[in-house]
Amino acid sequence: MIAVEKLSVGVGGFMLQDISFEVPAGNYAVLMGRTGSGKTTLVEAICGLRRVSAGRVLLRNQDVTGLKPAQRGIGYVPQDGALFSTMTVRENLGFALSIRGIKGAAVDARIKELAGWLGISGLLKRGIRGLSGGERQRIALGRALAARPSVLCMDEPLSALDDETREQMYGLLQTVNKHENVTVLHVTHNRQDADRLADQILRFDHGRVS
Amino acid sequence: MWHETDSAGAAVRGKSDWPFYCGLGLLTSVYLILIVTMLLAAGSYTTWGHLGAAFSSPAIRYSIRLSLLSCTLTTLLSLCVGVPTGYLLSRFRFPGIGVIDALLDVPIVLPPLVIGLCLLILFQTSPGRWLQGWVPITYAIPSVVLAQFTVSCAFAVRTMLVTFDQISPRCEQVALTLGCSRTQAFWTVALPEARRGILTAATLVWARSLGEFGPVLIFSGATRMRTEVLPTTVFLELSTGNIEAAVAVSLLMIVAAVVVLAITRAFGVRGHREFLP
Numbered sequence: 406m407i408a409v410e411k412l413s414v415g416v417g418g419f420m421l422q423d424i425s426f427e428v429p430a431g432n433y434a435v436l437m438g439r440t441g442s443g444k445t446t447l448v449e450a451i452c453g454l455r456r457v458s459a460g461r462v463l464l465r466n467q468d469v470t471g472l473k474p475a476q477r478g479i480g481y482v483p484q485d486g487a488l489f490s491t492m493t494v495r496e497n498l499g500f501a502l503s504i505r506g507i508k509g510a511a512v513d514a515r516i517k518e519l520a521g522w523l524g525i526s527g528l529l530k531r532g533i534r535g536l537s538g539g540e541r542q543r544i545a546l547g548r549a550l551a552a553r554p555s556v557l558c559m560d561e562p563l564s565a566l567d568d569e570t571r572e573q574m575y576g577l578l579q580t581v582n583k584h585e586n587v588t589v590l591h592v593t594h595n596r597q598d599a600d601r602l603a604d605q606i607l608r609f610d611h612g613r614v615s
Numbered sequence: 616m617w618h619e620t621d622s623a624g625a626a627v628r629g630k631s632d633w634p635f636y637c638g639l640g641l642l643t644s645v646y647l648i649l650i651v652t653m654l655l656a657a658g659s660y661t662t663w664g665h666l667g668a669a670f671s672s673p674a675i676r677y678s679i680r681l682s683l684l685s686c687t688l689t690t691l692l693s694l695c696v697g698v699p700t701g702y703l704l705s706r707f708r709f710p711g712i713g714v715i716d717a718l719l720d721v722p723i724v725l726p727p728l729v730i731g732l733c734l735l736i737l738f739q740t741s742p743g744r745w746l747q748g749w750v751p752i753t754y755a756i757p758s759v760v761l762a763q764f765t766v767s768c769a770f771a772v773r774t775m776l777v778t779f780d781q782i783s784p785r786c787e788q789v790a791l792t793l794g795c796s797r798t799q800a801f802w803t804v805a806l807p808e809a810r811r812g813i814l815t816a817a818t819l820v821w822a823r824s825l826g827e828f829g830p831v832l833i834f835s836g837a838t839r840m841r842t843e844v845l846p847t848t849v850f851l852e853l854s855t856g857n858i859e860a861a862v863a864v865s866l867l868m869i870v871a872a873v874v875v876l877a878i879t880r881a882f883g884v885r886g887h888r889e890f891l892p
Contacts, residue, residue: 454788474791481792487785491807501793504803545789552794 406430407451407556407590409614412460414443414450421446424460426607426614430555433582433589435599438609444592445484447609448560451590452481464556477556480549480587484561486541488533494520494544495529501552519547522584523577539570543577550585557587563598575601654869661862669863674839678848679867681759685844686824689763693771693820698813701775702805706784722769727829730765734758734834754836759844762830767820774819778812779805814882822875825868 407428414421421443428434438444449455451462453474461470469477488497496503498516520526523543528536536544542562549557562578563571579602582589591602599606608615628636669675704716722730737743738753752758786808790800806813828846835842837851845868852861 449788452788452792454791473796474788475794475796477792479792481789483785483789485783485785487783487789489786489790489804489808491810500790500803504790504794504799548789548793 406463406465407434407588408461408463408466409447409451410461410463412447412450412462413458414446414455415458416443416446416455419443420458421450421612422459424612424614428588428590428605428607430465430588431582431586432604433579433591433602434605434607435603436590436592436607436609436614437596437599438592438594440594442609443612444594444609445560448481448558448590448592452479452558453477478552478554480552480554480557482542482545482549482557482559482562484564486545488536488541488544488548490533492533493529494525494531494533494536497533497544498529498547498551500548505552515551519551522580523547537570538565538567539573542566542574546577546581550581550587553585555587557581557585557589559589559591561593562591563593563595578602657862657865657869661859661866665859666863666866669860672860674843675848675860675864677840678843678845678864681756681842682825682844685756685759685763686821688760689767689824690817690821692760692764693768694813694817696768697771697775697816697820698806698809700772701777702779702801704772704776705779706787719769719772722766723773727766727827728833731762731830731833734762734765734830753834754838754842756835756842758835759831759842762834763824763827766827766830767823770823771816771820774816775809775812778809778816781812782808811882815879818875818879822872825871 409427410425412421412424414424424447436444436447446455450457453469453472453476457470461468463469464477464479474481489500492500495516498519499512502512502515516529517526520529523546525540525543525547528540528544533541533544546559546562559578563574566574575598578589578591581587591598593599670679700719704712704719725733735753738747743752747753750757752761782805786804787800790804791797795803826846827844828850831842831844831847832850837843837847839851843851845864848864849861849868852858852864
């Protein structure tokens with residue numbers, strides 16, 4: 406589960422205040438709000454990438470507000486994928502495992518499994534340059550899920566995709582939720598994304614989530 | 616074929632625009648002609664015989680060896696300081712960052728002779744004299760490296776700052792969520808992404824150090840076979856009227872500069888043009 410309790414986060418000149426919501430374990434929640442409303446800031450605060458001035462973030466019923474991003478067990482997929490351009494697709498997918506000191510057959514097996522159901526098996530030896538938007542998002546998704554996080558936060562993961570690729574990604578994201586048994590928080594401003602994917606829709610308006 | 620590089624794309628040019636384009640071309644040509652003719656003149660002034668005579672001189676060979684050694688050491692030291700400093704200024708905001716940013720430009724804007732003088736005075740203070748009790752610096756080889764480092768490191772910092780500014784911090788943030796500490800994110804993600812900028816910084820620092828004269832002259836002196844680097848050789852040969860040797864050494868520095876320029880252009884990252892030698 407993801408729970409945010411009376412969270413306040415300062416960003417430059419403006420402040421998100423008293424934000425509260427809860428996503429039950431295993432749910433696919435879509436957080437909707439206008440561009441510039443602070444959705445990305447909220448996701449960054451949940452991931453531990455932004456300092457919180459008040460309130461709490463709970464994951465799996467555990468208070469993680471004071472924990473570093475690495476200790477939170479969250480998979481994070483930003484808008485542009487933010488793939489590591491100096492690494493191959495395989496190295497991107499295996500990054501979270503190698504940083505934990507996991508090596509050899511266990512890494513290969515996990516990469517093979519992820520690449521198989523994400524449909525990117527043929528790309529493993531390639532570099533990042535020249536990949537399409539859809540391929541990039543699949544790889545970013547696989548990289549985020551490699552260490553089997555219980556929570557997945559995605560910030561506008563489909564915004565740069567064409568209609569056909571977006572349609573393919575809908576099916577994939579629904580599978581992610583069930584296949585990997587993760588609680589998903591998907592941030593978007595697109596109504597269609599919410600209609601197709603959400604178990605739970607959260608509306609972020611004027612600094613409040615309803 | 617000419618292309619305009621504005622976002623609107625190349626517009627249709629009418630006859631009335633030609634004086635404007637001619638003016639731009641003319642003014643650019645004047646400067647280009649000055650650079651090319653200057654290099655050609657230097658090249659045509661010397662012969663293979665002059666070059667051979669110059670490079671068989673023990674003093675000049677010493678000066679080449681010391682230049683190569685000091686420039687390489689300066690480059691390594693400048694990267695050790697420039698990479699983390701550029702990263703710090705690019706990624707973090709803290710009180711006093713504006714002052715630090717301005718201070719780091721001081722070696723770039725100060726006259727080189729003044730930097731040499733300031734270094735000389737620094738090593739005449741009590742802490743400076745104490746340090747020299749352990750390691751001789753002033754008028755010794757370490758002073759050459761220190762003089763070059765004081766100026767060149769500022770260029771490494773600026774280049775690395777631009778490099779890290781161009782690399783989105785998002786990748787490092789993702790690395791943090793994937794299990795990295797700050798240190799691991801720097802070494803595994805930020806630094807490999809900055810490799811072209813590091814190469815650019817290294818070549819710029821090396822080239823800048825090779826041509827550094829003012830601070831070396833004041834802080835290290837111009838003693839033959841001791842603190843003599845290539846610019847010092849040009850100065851010493853000119854002052855004794857041996858113009859052929861001065862030109863031969865200058866040509867060597869021109870070739871080194873052209874090679875560095877080619878490397879920087881081939882591997883450099885966009886946005887570094889303001890720092891090119």
